[in-house]
Amino acid sequence: MSERVSLDRLRDQAITVRQQAYVPYSHFPVGAALLTPGGQVFTGCNVENASYPLSLCAERAAVATAIASGARQFEAIFIVGANSLAMPCGGCRQVLSEFGDMRVYVSQGTGDDVKQFWLHDLLPASFQLNPSSEEPTRS
Numbered sequence: 001m002s003e004r005v006s007l008d009r010l011r012d013q014a015i016t017v018r019q020q021a022y023v024p025y026s027h028f029p030v031g032a033a034l035l036t037p038g039g040q041v042f043t044g045c046n047v048e049n050a051s052y053p054l055s056l057c058a059e060r061a062a063v064a065t066a067i068a069s070g071a072r073q074f075e076a077i078f079i080v081g082a083n084s085l086a087m088p089c090g091g092c093r094q095v096l097s098e099f100g101d102m103r104v105y106v107s108q109g110t111g112d113d114v115k116q117f118w119l120h121d122l123l124p125a126s127f128q129l130n131p132s133s134e135e136p137t138r139s
C-alpha cells in the first residue's frame with residue numbers, strides 16, 4: 001500500500017464514487033478506486049445499459065479513467081458493493097491483469113468487512129498475448 005494513501009482513504013473514494021453509479025436495472029451500485037504506486041487514485045462506478053451486455057463495471061471504468069490520465073501501473077484496487085461483496089467479474093479480472101499483479105480489496109463499505117486478495121490468486125491463468133508467437137499459417 002502506498003504510504004501516501006491509506007486503505008481507509010481508498011475505501012472512502014470507492015464509496016464516494018459508488019454514489020454516482022448508474023444502475024436503474026440491477027439497483028446494485030459499485031464503486032472502485034484504483035491506486036498507482038505513486039499514490040494517485042482513479043475511480044469508477046458501474047454504468048448499466050438497457051442492452052444489458054453493454055453495461056460497464058466499476059473496475060473497468062476506473063481503469064479507463066486511469067489510462068486516459070496516463071497511468072499504467074497499479075498496486076491496488078478497492079471495490080465497494082452494496083449489501084453484499086462485489087467480487088470483480090471474470091472480465092474485470094482479465095482487464096486488471098493486463099497491468100500486472102495487484103492487491104484487490106473488496107468490501108460492502110460498512111464496518112470492518114474488508115477482504116483482501118492478490119489478483120493472481122483470483123485469475124491464476126490470465127490470457128497473455130505472446131507477441132513472439134507466429135501468426136497462424138493458412139493452407
Ligand SMILES: [Zn+2]
Binds near residue numbers: 093
Ligand atoms: Zn466486471
